[in-house]
Amino acid sequence: MLPHDAGHSSQKVAEVQAESEAIFRSIGDGAIATDEFGHITRINPMAQRILGLKPKEALGQWFPRILPIMREDKTPLALIERPIVQMFLTGKSVTAKVRYILKDGSSVPVSITVSPIILNGRPVGAIEVFRDITEEQEIDRMKSEFISLASHQLRTPLSTIKTYTHMLADGYFGPLAAPQTAPLQTVITAANTMNELISVLLNIARIESGSIAISTSEYDAAQLVTDVIKQLQITADARGVRLRFIRPAAPANLCTDSLIAKEILANLISNAIKYTPTLGTVTIRVRDLQHSVRIAVHDTGIGIPRQVHDKIFAKFFRAPNAVREETVGTGLGLYVVQGLVTTLHGKIWFRSAEDAGSTFYVSLPKSSVSPGRTADL
Amino acid sequence: MARILIVEDDRDLNAAYQIILNRAGHTVASALNGEQALRTAKDFQPDLILLDLLMPVMGGLAFLQAYDLDEHTDVKVVIFTNMENSPEVTQAYNLGVTRCIIKSWTAPQNLMRVVDDVLQSH
Numbered sequence: 216m217l218p219h220d221a222g223h224s225s226q227k228v229a230e231v232q233a234e235s236e237a238i239f240r241s242i243g244d245g246a247i248a249t250d251e252f253g254h255i256t257r258i259n260p261m262a263q264r265i266l267g268l269k270p271k272e273a274l275g276q277w278f279p280r281i282l283p284i285m286r287e288d289k290t291p292l293a294l295i296e297r298p299i300v301q302m303f304l305t306g307k308s309v310t311a312k313v314r315y316i317l318k319d320g321s322s323v324p325v326s327i328t329v330s331p332i333i334l335n336g337r338p339v340g341a342i343e344v345f346r347d348i349t350e351e352q353e354i355d356r357m358k359s360e361f362i363s364l365a366s367h368q369l370r371t372p373l374s375t376i377k378t379y380t381h382m383l384a385d386g387y388f389g390p391l392a393a394p395q396t397a398p399l400q401t402v403i404t405a406a407n408t409m410n411e412l413i414s415v416l417l418n419i420a421r422i423e424s425g426s427i428a429i430s431t432s433e434y435d436a437a438q439l440v441t442d443v444i445k446q447l448q449i450t451a452d453a454r455g456v457r458l459r460f461i462r463p464a465a466p467a468n469l470c471t472d473s474l475i476a477k478e479i480l481a482n483l484i485s486n487a488i489k490y491t492p493t494l495g496t497v498t499i500r501v502r503d504l505q506h507s508v509r510i511a512v513h514d515t516g517i518g519i520p521r522q523v524h525d526k527i528f529a530k531f532f533r534a535p536n537a538v539r540e541e542t543v544g545t546g547l548g549l550y551v552v553q554g555l556v557t558t559l560h561g562k563i564w565f566r567s568a569e570d571a572g573s574t575f576y577v578s579l580p581k582s583s584v585s586p587g588r589t590a591d592l
Numbered sequence: 593m594a595r596i597l598i599v600e601d602d603r604d605l606n607a608a609y610q611i612i613l614n615r616a617g618h619t620v621a622s623a624l625n626g627e628q629a630l631r632t633a634k635d636f637q638p639d640l641i642l643l644d645l646l647m648p649v650m651g652g653l654a655f656l657q658a659y660d661l662d663e664h665t666d667v668k669v670v671i672f673t674n675m676e677n678s679p680e681v682t683q684a685y686n687l688g689v690t691r692c693i694i695k696s697w698t699a700p701q702n703l704m705r706v707v708d709d710v711l712q713s714h
Contacts, residue, residue, distance in 0.1 A: 370674035374695040430682040
């Protein structure tokens, strides 16, 4: 017979165990616990429901075998990249969005967090908590579809306004009387501002809702820069600013989303043109580094005062000298650029001083598919 | 000078592009949707197609699938759309288009420049 206090403490242990089991079962998200080798020790009712797994099918099984996973975009994920394996390797919690592959071959998108179970300072297993995000993804898809459609609808009348005002200004419908030229130019400028606003607002909506669709392929960074320079040459010519591109000796290939990359470059280069006085130069340089491609946009413009360096990527911020120079502007351009760079897993930074020009650097990883990789600086 | 087919459902814009490209010396035909464009392209034999994406009856992507650029290797297609960074644009590139430009950013001068660039890359 056990002494009185030993019996009391074993009853206490049983109570604590029952309580922890009850807590585990009551977690509103799916939860699976494993031992230190990744064999499943517990699976809660929500996990059973999401995965269609019975406890007897799961318990004692090696987690990666009973529940294979793939990336969110349905491409395969190597075992070494699997969050639970990463967690065991690093000892740190890992959060990710993946798809679990179910018994019947279908898959379910989930947001998971896997953490170590530490007992007496020693890791004794893992707990993976997950949430079915099918509905969230559907809402994201609808949001992104709405944004895309709204962008189209807002721009359709604007395209007509812009095309016809330019045609009037260019004399397609007969010569203009001298006093008519300036007002027409005002209409064109206003239409351009409106266009920029639509772009910026749509980009912000996309960035903030995380609904930017990324489609990656291999591109030569020099070619992307060339395409953007072609787009902006007319603007640069009109302002009397020279665009100079220093090409790398060999192609600087990277796997990225060309449309987003070009938007980043177009924003930086047009900013450089906008804040560079006539006869100034904007120089674009591409450097091929080990894991990334670095693009530098250097201008001989008004520069950014040192005291506002930390605010330059903030939403709606415009440097005081920029406001003096150019009254039109939203203070959203660099905020958007930073969001787009982050979307491509890249980095952005700058060097500048007032009246001494600015250089903006963007570093994009050569392979933007791997989210863990950081760009070289 | 080239033979250019404009496929654009907005009649005002369609008319404007015809004026601009005609003035630049090109021979121009026009269609208001993909289905009309398929019929027109047969006889007109364009060197370049200026193609909108969102159109009634048959949109730009459906047109590209039906027209099949692999069958018309000497024809260049420039997408002219207001859908920026959209999956449709990516799909259009996958179907073999040469360039994609945003209508609301494009003044007549830019339009002519793009057309010349694409034609020179022949």
